[in-house]
Amino acid sequence: MTQARRSIGAKRNPATEAAILDAAAEILDEKGFDGLTMEAVARRARAGKATLYRWWPTRGALLMAAYQRQKQIGDYPDTGSLEGDVSALLQVLFDHWSRPEGRLFRHIIAAAQGDDDVRGALDAYREDRIHALGDIFDRARARGELADAVPASDMARAVMGMAWLHLLVGRLDADAVSMARTLVRGWTTEN
Amino acid sequence: MTQARRSIGAKRNPATEAAILDAAAEILDEKGFDGLTMEAVARRARAGKATLYRWWPTRGALLMAAYQRQKQIGDYPDTGSLEGDVSALLQVLFDHWSRPEGRLFRHIIAAAQGDDDVRGALDAYREDRIHALGDIFDRARARGELADAVPASDMARAVMGMAWLHLLVGRLDADAVSMARTLVRGWTTEN
Amino acid sequence: MTQARRSIGAKRNPATEAAILDAAAEILDEKGFDGLTMEAVARRARAGKATLYRWWPTRGALLMAAYQRQKQIGDYPDTGSLEGDVSALLQVLFDHWSRPEGRLFRHIIAAAQGDDDVRGALDAYREDRIHALGDIFDRARARGELADAVPASDMARAVMGMAWLHLLVGRLDADAVSMARTLVRGWTTEN
């Protein structure tokens, strides 16, 4: 890593991009978000600061790029019931956020509070996740499990709020099964 | 404000403390959390930097002190039903977080992700709020409204997660009534 | 100016050279010597940086090229006496150095102190000027005005030193007539 790398001229150099994102990921892993300075990333990647700023104008943009590059949340499994699906979803998230790649997601939420770039990226990402959640509710509705009167957007936000809260307060070891039951109780036709 | 203020000797000077916290609050209001530097606070309060560091060793500590000093969330009203109480609570929070004094709470959550001092202070604060939430559920139980099987801590976290999510994604204008109904549906004996 | 200009193939493009030297002259006029960066010249001339470096490897070389292109000091007039000639010469120089084209000559002297390319070019240019001065002394000698014992090179350097000093200290408004009289007094047979 970080071997001699020459410019390839008038085109963006993919090797440089890779070296920078690698360096960013390493630093995030070692020192956390506060250690992720443009200076440090440039130093470790043997890249010029101008190159960083050319492609990632803010620290937040770099953070998002590093996150997007390595994240892969497993798909949410179909367990056959809404309660089971929500429970599994929460557990998948908690597991992901406990791993090194996922650990920095809470820093993304934090950075979004002060950086519009990150906020935008996070909004887009959240929209995507809400769609994935929508699938779960669609499946429940197809099964005839779901009470008609409950707005899907409210349900989605209840689940997501529960998940984020536990991430942000550092309680990823909480009981997802119990949480799921409490949330879902009122949403199904039979309870 | 910030007139000449000398030491009052071997005791902590309350006028200095007030001037510093005032300055911090003003800066937070004007420039936001990113503008809250020790340097700027000292400058505006006409205080020595050493004085700041003596009493508030980190930016987070200062942030919390400034927040605690001015926050007062109105008590959560008793509306006579759980759904009404939860709805009112969410609305009170959304209103508070929309005002200048409350607006910086999301920055506290963000700062807590990287600053253990803030995290500790936020944990304590959250514990306090959970107690206030407990009152709502106690009232519901006293009314005979509440289904026995639902753990109070899960309910509290569902409500709080919903609230925080909307704060952090900037959706404080969302419909608290609808949210409350969706959450509470499964927790009452009749629905 | 600076319209689209593509390569004309395997030959040096004179339009490019002109555009570059024009751009350099404009920048010198607007921002002075410190503003004359290779970057800025390339930008304004819509030329590639490599093209600049190919033909003018240093900033000094570019400076000299721009200067040589536009300078034209009026010839030194023949007034009929050595004192008059020297006086006229000084005045011609002071006038030239006061105009935009001449104003940057002092920057050339400055640049020569740290750039061997400029030093060489300046040496050559100075040699040329000394020859022009020689003409004045030749005319004086032909008139029988000149005392034999005075070395022409010393006289030339006295005059040139006087001129440069006033350029470098920003006193181009000084009295050339008085200066000339003081210098020439000892060089003529009658005084």
Add this chain to the structure above:
Amino acid sequence: MTQARRSIGAKRNPATEAAILDAAAEILDEKGFDGLTMEAVARRARAGKATLYRWWPTRGALLMAAYQRQKQIGDYPDTGSLEGDVSALLQVLFDHWSRPEGRLFRHIIAAAQGDDDVRGALDAYREDRIHALGDIFDRARARGELADAVPASDMARAVMGMAWLHLLVGRLDADAVSMARTLVRGWTTEN
């Protein structure tokens, strides 16, 4: 040199000033004026850049400070005749400018062409030197050597111009005796 140095608080630290000027002098000696970057001086002196900028806002100011600290031109000797005095003065200057401490004076003249701080400092310094020159002419007048009609300021500038020219074109090995004779010829009552 450049050992650990602590702040001495609210007062300027003389050890820091010394370390910085030492570093500047060393760098000037090793790399010349172009190597004298604020960055490099701070690095070598183990000083913060802010400290440099606090006391010497420009590179030119630092250059002047380093020069003033080490310069000492021997006084101009009294040889008993104007020609001898001028000749000796030129030789003293040429010798001084040939030594390491003096070698950078030409860079000061160069820097003055683009930096108003240096220009101001150089003007003051020149004023001082012109006074020293005035002494030579006063002595000559006291001896009755001097022709009345010649303005002292013109003579001073003729001598100084001659000296500067030789400095700037790198001819410090030229014959000061011959120069002096050519200059002085017309200024004395007998020639």
Add this chain to the structure above:
DNA sequence: AATTAATCGAGACGGTACGTCGTGTCTTAAA
């Protein structure tokens, strides 16, 4: 009353990071 000790405003200091700019080299794709 004299001394001690804590506190204060001020700001110098060595550092680190910021975001920008210019350097000189290089590659591409067009002419």
Add this chain to the structure above:
DNA sequence: TTTAAGACACGACGTACCGTCTCGATTAATT
């Protein structure tokens, strides 16, 4: 082969804060 364009590593720029320190003053509590 030359050109415009511009990516690239590098390093200096000048600024802002960091957290620590010293200074000199001020005053309360202790002797």
